[in-house]
Amino acid sequence: MLEYVLFSLLNSLVLGMLLFMLSSGLTLIFSMMGVLNFAHASFYMLGAYFGYQISTWVGFWPALVIAPLLVGGLGALVERYGLRSLHKYGHVAELLFTVGLFYIIEESVNLIWGRNAVMYPIPKILDFPVFKLLGADVSAYRMFMLLISMGMFVGLYLVLTRTRIGLIIQAALTHPEGVNALGHNVPAVFMLVFGGGSALAGLAGVIGGIFLITEPAMAATLGPIVFVVIVVGGMGSLTGAFVASLLLAAIQTFAVGIEYSLTDLFALFGWRVDATGFFRDIWRIQLSHTGPILPYLFMVLMLMFRPKGLMGKRES
Amino acid sequence: MKRKLLLSMLMGIALLTMIVVPAVAQDTIKIAFVEGMSGPFAGVGDAGYKHYQYMADLINARGGVLGGKKLEIVPFDTKSSPKEALIVLKAAIDQGIRIITQGNASSVAGALIEALNKHNERNPDQQVIYLNYAAITPAFTNELCSFWHFRFDAHVDMKIAAITDYIKTRPEITKVYLCNQDYVFGHAVSDTAKQMLAEKRPDIQIVGDTFTPLGKVKDFSPYVSKIQASGAQAVITGNWGADMSLLVKAAKDAGLGAQFYTFYGSGLGAPAAIADAGIGKVISVIEWHFNLAVEDNKPEDEKFFLGYHEKYSDGGKSPFYYGRIRTTMEMLAAAIDKAGSAKAKDIAYALEGMEYDTPYGKVLMRAEDHQLIQPLYLMVYAKKGEGTVKYDSENSGVGFKTIGRIEAENTAMPTTCQMQRPAK
Known part of the structure; x- marks a missing residue:
């Protein structure tokens, strides 16, 4: 049991930090610009494919730096030449733009790299079990992922709290109109935030593409869960995104090991449920089967009872 | 009136063109x-x-x-x-x-x-x-x-029969874990495997029977921890696509010793995604693979x-x-x-x-x-260049090696079909 808890903790930490790398950019972009960027996970996918391509040319380590920068640059271009001209037509136009962008990126990836998964292996130097935890190996790559995402978290925190641009971004998070009125070059800040958010997604892609699978469907599979994270954490709250990422990853990971169904729950109180009829599956289904769905349930409940999220300050 | 006439003429033309069957x-x-x-x-x-x-x-x-x-x-x-x-x-x-x-x-x-x-x-x-x-x-x-x-x-039962026939000949396998996708097919694999193992090797213990939502799981390590804790030497899975590849990758990360008996571990993206992680671990049941020609x-x-x-x-x-x-x-x-x-x-x-x-x-x-x-084959992932493994799959550096062949007549299963034939 101790073994299971320790392992699940470690696994949920790795997955949670990866989620945070994605959701931090999304929540910054949303709170600053009001744009719910549907193409955010596509930048994550681009990061994975760029990382894959560059690592076949010059190796993994240069790719780790170059790919996120490329994705960030691409994000900045998208903001400068796409979103900025749409800004005056309101949020719906921007939203539709990002939805279109999602499909364009997906089809481009299909065209360039094909429809099947590409082979993007763990770099040799990280491909060993780093230590044994109660009989099971912990791979070095997982620890490396944790390290990178922790580093990114600390870096982001320092930029936002210790630099001038960070202070402007922070101010724009809660009082976007006020910052504008103070005469800061808000469009440039927007571009920076969009580019930076995309670069973070790209970085998540470079390391996540190895950890998961680099394939054209990867944006579509990870996209929804990132939205869940920022809704649960509270739109625009970085701390919220951090807590929600870890929480949701933990919910998913721990639920897998819990083999109790509603029948067992009622049995605790001495009720015997007769699992027959139309709803019999609902009584029988074990929590472990529903693990990956739980975050969505969590989001619905959160929206019903606390629409601003765990740490959100704004109601809308 | 004129317009009505025109309209009905147009409709007539439209109907006519629909009736004309394109010449084959x-x-x-x-x-x-x-x-x-x-x-x-x-x-x-x-x-x-x-x-x-x-x-x-x-x-x-x-x-x-x-x-x-x-x-x-x-x-x-x-x-x-x-x-x-x-x-x-x-x-x-x-x-x-x-x-x-x-x-x-x-x-x-x-x-x-x-x-x-x-x-x-x-x-x-x-x-x-x-x-x-x-x-x-x-x-x-x-x-x-x-x-x-x-x-x-x-079909499913024939493939499971092939897998369980092979497991029957491996006395070191005493614990089997079933890990499948949560829909009709995954449940069919699980049910049939349980039934056939009970017939062929009643001593084998089914130590787990897990269903995962189709295509929703990102990190399979919690499932792998469960497999590890169960002490299974073999995992039977009907998973395909990302669910297949992610399961094997997570297993490799955790250093899981168990072998995977799969339906779809050998093609359509899986070899590229799994690559080295599958060597000696991933076994598939299939009718053909390209190193057969060499073997x-x-x-x-x-x-x-x-x-x-x-x-x-x-x-x-x-x-x-x-x-x-x-x-x-x-x-x-x-x-x-x-x-x-x-x-x-x-x-x-x-x-x-x-x-x-x-x-x-x-x-x-x-x-x-x-x-x-x-005839059906059981084959396992092997490094390209070793022995008969002349070709790799999907440029992964990993190919397949046959470990068992089931003759055609041994794969046949009885049928309940009552075929209705039209007059010749």
């Missing part, structure tokens, strides 16, 4: 490839289409069928949905196509069988035959069997898939995988020639009971249920 070229026989060609499973559909295309190339190059008629493959996109499939089926029939083939997703296959049963009864002059190359729900050659449906892939010393067969490799594999990224598509097309061509006709009913009667010599033994299209009885 007499020198080609068209085969509709009905598959999801867009969306998440587009890669799989595209690969299948290329396999058929290649087989048509080969058959046409040696003179086609019926003394010179060419075969032509026409793709139709079902978007992997049964509803769409029925719409494109109608379109294919309207274009004069009388042979269709499909494989991915039993839900689509079931809808097609039902629709064709009705269509063929109502339109005796437009009957259509259905060649199924991958939908493996056992019911299609049992209680739902149809005269118009022919299956060229071994059995069949240079002709080697040439066969190298031809595909050159023309259709996208630089080796998606190599020949469906050995059974070769059998499907060869038997179809043979049946058309034997019947001397490309009419669905004639082809169907010619296919019933037909035997065909593949490079790896005789196969039989069993007349009583239209299930192909063919």
Whole structure:
């Protein structure tokens, strides 16, 4: 049991930090610009494919730096030449733009790299079990992922709290109109935030593409869960995104090991449920089967009872 | 009044053009490839289409069928949905196509069988035959069997039988874990595996029976922890796509010692995603793999898939995988020639009971249920260049090595099919 808890903790930490790398950019972009960027996970996918391509040319380590920068640059271009001209037509136009962008990126990836998964292996130097935890190996790559995402978290925190641009971004998070009125070059800040958010997604892609699978469907599979994270954490709250990422990853990971169904729950109180009829599956289904769905349930409940999220300050 | 006249004239013209059936070229026989060609499973559909295309190339190059008629493959996109499939089926029939083939997703296959049963009864002059190359729900050659449906892939029970027969000979396996996707197919794999293991090796303990939501799990490590804690030496899984690859990758990360017995571990993206992680660990049950040619010393067969490799594999990224598509097309061509006709009913009667010599033994299209009885292989991931592992899959550096062969007659299972045949 101790073994299971320790392992699940470690696994949920790795997955949670990866989620945070994605959701931090999304929540910054949303709170600053009001744009719910549907193409955010596509930048994550681009990061994975760029990382894959560059690592076949010059190796993994240069790719780790170059790919996120490329994705960030691409994000900045998208903001400068796409979103900025749409800004005056309101949020719906921007939203539709990002939805279109999602499909364009997906089809481009299909065209360039094909429809099947590409082979993007763990770099040799990280491909060993780093230590044994109660009989099971912990791979070095997982620890490396944790390290990178922790580093990114600390870096982001320092930029936002210790630099001038960070202070402007922070101010724009809660009082976007006020910052504008103070005469800061808000469009440039927007571009920076969009580019930076995309670069973070790209970085998540470079390391996540190895950890998961680099394939054209990867944006579509990870996209929804990132939205869940920022809704649960509270739109625009970085701390919220951090807590929600870890929480949701933990919910998913721990639920897998819990083999109790509603029948067992009622049995605790001495009720015997007769699992027959139309709803019999609902009584029988074990929590472990529903693990990956739980975050969505969590989001619905959160929206019903606390629409601003765990740490959100704004109601809308 | 005038306008009304004009309108009715226009409508008349429209009706007329609809009635005129497009002339069907007499020198080609068209085969509709009905598959999801867009969306998440587009890669799989595209690969299948290329396999058929290649087989048509080969058959046409040696003179086609019926003394010179060419075969032509026409793709139709079902978007992997049964509803769409029925719409494109109608379109294919309207274009004069009388042979269709499909494989991915039993839900689509079931809808097609039902629709064709009705269509063929109502339109005796437009009957259509259905060649199924991958939908493996056992019911299609049992209680739902149809005269118009022919299956060229071994169904779930036959594959599980092959896996459990192999496990029977491995006394070191005492604990088995079942890990499947949470839908009809995954449950069928789990139920059949439990039942067959109980018959063949009652001493084996089923230490886990997990279902995961289809395509939703990102990190399989919590499941792997469970497998590890259970002490299983073997995992039986029907997982496919990302669910297959992610499971094996997570297992490698955790240093899991158990072997995976899979249906779909050997193609369509899995080798590229799994690569080294599968060596000695991932075992698949299948009718063909390309190192068979090396193992059995069949240079002709080697040439066969190298031809595909050159023309259709996208630089080796998606190599020949469906050995059974070769059998499907060869038997179809043979049946058309034997019947001397490309009419669905004639082809169907010619296919019933037909035997065909593949490079790896005789196969039989069993007349009583239209299930192909063919030898099956169990093979395991192995490093390219070691022994007979001459070729790798999907440029992954990893190929396959045969570890067991099940003769055709030993894969056959009884059927409950009561075949209804139309008058000849």
